[in-house]
Amino acid sequence: xxxxxxxxxxxxxxxxxxxxxxxxxxxxxxxxxxxxxxxxxxxxxxxxxxxxxxxxxxxxxxxxxxxxxxxxxxxxxxxxxxxxxxxxxxxxxxxxxxxxxxxxxxxxxxxxxxxxxxxxxxxxxxxxxxxxxxxxxxxxxxxxxxxxxxxxxxxxxxxxxxxxxxxxxxxxxxxxxxxxxxxxxxxxxxxxxxxxxxxxxxxxxxxxxxxxxxxxxxxxxxxxxxxxxxxxxxxxxxxxxxxxxxxxxxxxxxxxxxxx
Amino acid sequence: xxxxxxxxxxxxxxxxxxxxxxxxxxxxxxxxxxxxxxxxxxxxxxxxxxxxxxxxxxxxxxxxxxxxxxxxxxxxxxxxxxxxxxxxxxxxxxxxxxxxxxxxxxxxxxxxxxxxxxxxxxxxxxxxxxxxxxxxxxxxxxxxxxxxxxxxxxxxxxxxxxxxxxxxxxxxxxxxxxxxxxxxxxxxxxxxxxxxxxxxxxxxxxxxxxxxxxxxxxxxxxxxxxxxxxxxxxxxxxxxxxxxxxxxxxxxxxxxxxxxxxxxxxxxxxxxxx
Numbered sequence: 001x002x003x004x005x006x007x008x009x010x011x012x013x014x015x016x017x018x019x020x021x022x023x024x025x026x027x028x029x030x031x032x033x034x035x036x037x038x039x040x041x042x043x044x045x046x047x048x049x050x051x052x053x054x055x056x057x058x059x060x061x062x063x064x065x066x067x068x069x070x071x072x073x074x075x076x077x078x079x080x081x082x083x084x085x086x087x088x089x090x091x092x093x094x095x096x097x098x099x100x101x102x103x104x105x106x107x108x109x110x111x112x113x114x115x116x117x118x119x120x121x122x123x124x125x126x127x128x129x130x131x132x133x134x135x136x137x138x139x140x141x142x143x144x145x146x147x148x149x150x151x152x153x154x155x156x157x158x159x160x161x162x163x164x165x166x167x168x169x170x171x172x173x174x175x176x177x178x179x180x181x182x183x184x185x186x187x188x189x190x191x192x193x194x195x196x197x198x199x200x201x202x203x204x205x206x207x208x209x210x211x212x213x214x215x216x217x218x219x220x221x222x223x224x225x226x227x228x229x230x231x232x233x234x235x236x237x238x239x240x241x242x243x244x245x246x247x248x249x250x251x252x253x254x255x256x257x258x259x260x
Numbered sequence: 261x262x263x264x265x266x267x268x269x270x271x272x273x274x275x276x277x278x279x280x281x282x283x284x285x286x287x288x289x290x291x292x293x294x295x296x297x298x299x300x301x302x303x304x305x306x307x308x309x310x311x312x313x314x315x316x317x318x319x320x321x322x323x324x325x326x327x328x329x330x331x332x333x334x335x336x337x338x339x340x341x342x343x344x345x346x347x348x349x350x351x352x353x354x355x356x357x358x359x360x361x362x363x364x365x366x367x368x369x370x371x372x373x374x375x376x377x378x379x380x381x382x383x384x385x386x387x388x389x390x391x392x393x394x395x396x397x398x399x400x401x402x403x404x405x406x407x408x409x410x411x412x413x414x415x416x417x418x419x420x421x422x423x424x425x426x427x428x429x430x431x432x433x434x435x436x437x438x439x440x441x442x443x444x445x446x447x448x449x450x451x452x453x454x455x456x457x458x459x460x461x462x463x464x465x466x467x468x469x470x471x472x473x474x475x476x477x478x479x480x481x482x483x484x485x486x487x488x489x490x491x492x493x494x495x496x497x498x499x500x501x502x503x504x505x506x507x508x509x510x511x512x513x514x515x516x517x518x519x520x521x522x523x524x525x526x527x528x529x530x531x532x533x534x
């Protein structure tokens with residue numbers, strides 16, 4: 001039994017090293033004083049400096065965040081409303097929406113990407129901020145709906161009737177009764193939408209233009225040459241995500257303790 | 261509640277415009293000649309004939325499928341034991357490990373792939389370590405090995421999480437019953453645990469195979485030009501050469517192959533369980 005336990009530990013440790021060593025490596029080399037990605041020549045903040053003085057980089061970070069925020073807000077609202085509506089609509093409509101919603105999820109991203117690219121081109125919409133934003137909303141909504149739908153199914157169907165019997169208008173009942181019940185699903189959906197949008201490369205790459213780039217596209221174009229600025233940028237992203245997760249973890253723990 | 265059902269109508273219009281129309285456009289482009297006006301559509305099968313009559317394209321297709329299948333198999337081989345071990349741990353440790361596996365997934369795939377370049381390159385970490393022990397330098401960057409490694413690195417968490425989800429849903433008393441009835445551990449695993457975790461393996465396969473077969477930045481970043489996959493082909497025809505008709509045909513062929521293999525996987529799964 002003892003040796004079995006060790007095998008498990010060794011295996012999982014190696015796996016974790018596999019996951020985290022490349023990230024650690026990247027962080028270390030973001031502080032390298034030379035351009036080399038293989039020899040550590042000394043500590044410096046050179047690449048962070050060049051990151052913050054590079055205007056295209058700052059722009060890409062700006063676009064990534066602003067698009068992720070707008071896409072998250074829009075797709076969360078539209079997705080939630082559509083989901084609520086769907087639960088009350090006819091079977092044919094339900095099936096239709098469910099099937100079409102599967103397309104961006106089951107199709108390879110590159111297919112969704114070129115579909116949207118062809119679509120914008122055939123309508124003569126110039127590629128840029130608008131096309132990028134619209135595309136992000138397109139692929140975020142199905143994920144929001146996927147996480148809201150199970151909550152709706154668990155909803156008590158009498159809840160709405162009760163609210164309206166007590167004199168609530170439909171919109172009041174929606175905002176004050178239905179939506180709060182769905183909140184955990186909505187928040188989870190919004191989080192998924194945000195990370196999907198923030199990390200997206202394939203779809204963004206095909207539908208953007210006019211110098212509007214996000215972080216992923218910058219990494220892709222920059223990685224053709226050796227450029228440690230990417231490491232600096234990536235390190236900042238990793239640190240941000242780690243901090244967000246940490247705060248979330250603490251928050252989660254606290255709320256669980258309070259519930260007990 | 262007719263009132264609320266109206267809430268979905270704008271969304272039906274939305275998906276018809278932004279999801280259905282683009283898909284139909286791909287089919288339209290794939291089946292028409294280039295340089296068409298909207299009114300003078302010329303339908304043709306030339307794009308498909310061109311693809312299947314050129315050895316180069318067929319080889320790219322076979323190469324993509326090969327790499328995707330190898331990646332998927334490696335992901336099962338690495339992911340299954342990991343998920344199995346985690347499901348055997350106590351709940352708290354297991355939850356921490358699952359969190360540790362999920363965390364890197366939140367980091368941009370390009371960023372994570374990019375991190376491997378310095379490790380795999382000719383004078384990178386691995387070769388330095390090998391050199392230190394007196395081994396010869398191994399060329400890893402811009403090889404098939406690097407591409408598969410990059411894919412496994414990016415996609416294996418999906419496999420682990422899916423298998424773990426189905427293993428943790430499993431009724432533990434079945435294993436106990438099997439043990440009580442005199443089955444040894446191997447028998448219990450093969451007859452109880454493995455079949456019950458199959459749905460997780462199947463959805464893991466979907467989540468790994470799909471992005472692997474269509475990936476284009478991993479082969480580009482880690483494979484250089486050495487490994488041309490179907491995703492790279494699509495990128496070239498859309499971004500570089502601008503031959504959208506042929507590019508659409510390639511994507512359509514890829515989408516159909518993927519759908520067919522998903523169908524097969526599900527079929528095999530069902531057949532195996534009957």
